[in-house]
Amino acid sequence: MQKIMIVEDDPKIAEHLQSYIEKYGYVAVKVAAFDRVIDEFHKTKPDLVLLDINLPSYDGYYWCRQIRKESICPVIFISARIGEMDQIMALENGGDDFITKPFHPEIVLAKIRSQLRRAYGEYASKVEERILEIENLRLYPERMELSFGGNTAALSKKETDTIEVLMERYPRVAGREDLLEKLWDEHVYVDENTLNVNITRVRKKMESIGIKGAIETVRGAGYRLSVTWSEEDEG
The missing domain is CATH 1.10.10.10 (Winged helix-like DNA-binding domain superfamily/Winged helix DNA-binding domain)
Incomplete structure (x- = not known):
C-alpha cells in the first residue's frame, strides 16, 4: 500500500487526516518529532508528504527544501495561510500543490490521488524510455x-x-x-x-x-x- 506522511502539528487535524486517508486504503504516518522531519522522512520512505507551513523549530518551506535535495516525492502543502505569496513560496520551495485550511477531506484525497497517479502511475509503467x-x-x-x-x-x-x-x-x-x-x-x-x-x-x-x-x-x-x-x- 502507498504511504502518506503527515507533517501537521495540530493533533486534531493530523488525526482527522490520518483517519480519513486510511479509510481509503493508504498507510498514513503522523510525524511527532517536528525538529527531525527529514529523519522521519528517511524512516518512513513515504510516497507522498502532506506538509503544514507553520511548524515548530523550522517551517514547512525549510523541510520541503530538505526533501527536495534527495527526493522527487510529491509534497502537498496544507496551511491556514491563504495569501498568494504563501502559495508562491510553497511552489518556489519545491511543493507540488497547496490546500488551504479549513479544507474538505474529499479535496485532500482527490489531490493525493492525482499526485500519486502522476508520480507513480502511467509514467512508471512505461518500459521504453521516451525522449x-x-x-x-x-x-x-x-x-x-x-x-x-x-x-x-x-x-x-x-x-x-x-x-x-x-x-x-x-x-x-x-x-x-x-x-x-x-x-x-x-x-x-x-x-x-x-x-x-x-x-x-x-x-x-x-x-x-x-x-x-x-x-x-x-x-x-x-x-x-x-x-x-x-x-x-x-x-
Whole structure:
C-alpha cells in the first residue's frame, strides 16, 4: 500500500487526516518529532508528504527544501495561510500543490490521488524510455531531466509536465487550459498566478543549463516554446 506522511502539528487535524486517508486504503504516518522531519522522512520512505507551513523549530518551506535535495516525492502543502505569496513560496520551495485550511477531506484525497497517479502511475509503467527533442534540447520525462549542450537539470514533476506540453505543442501555442489540465486534475481550484509561478520556475531551470528566452508568453493565449536560442548557444 502507498504511504502518506503527515507533517501537521495540530493533533486534531493530523488525526482527522490520518483517519480519513486510511479509510481509503493508504498507510498514513503522523510525524511527532517536528525538529527531525527529514529523519522521519528517511524512516518512513513515504510516497507522498502532506506538509503544514507553520511548524515548530523550522517551517514547512525549510523541510520541503530538505526533501527536495534527495527526493522527487510529491509534497502537498496544507496551511491556514491563504495569501498568494504563501502559495508562491510553497511552489518556489519545491511543493507540488497547496490546500488551504479549513479544507474538505474529499479535496485532500482527490489531490493525493492525482499526485500519486502522476508520480507513480502511467509514467512508471512505461518500459521504453521516451525522449522529446527539439534543436538539441532533450527532455527525459521518466527521468524528470532536461539536457542541453552537455548540461543537465533535474526537474520536479510539474516542471517536467510543463516542458512536455510546450515541446509537444511546438511550434504552436500551448494554451493555459492545456497546461492546467496537464498539471492539475482539479484545475478549477487553481489560481491563475499559480501557473505563472510554475512557468517562472521552468524558465529558471532552462537558464541553469544555458538557455535564455526559451518560453514566449503569448498574451491572451498561453505560452510557446522558442528555439531562437539554439544557434546562439551552440555557437
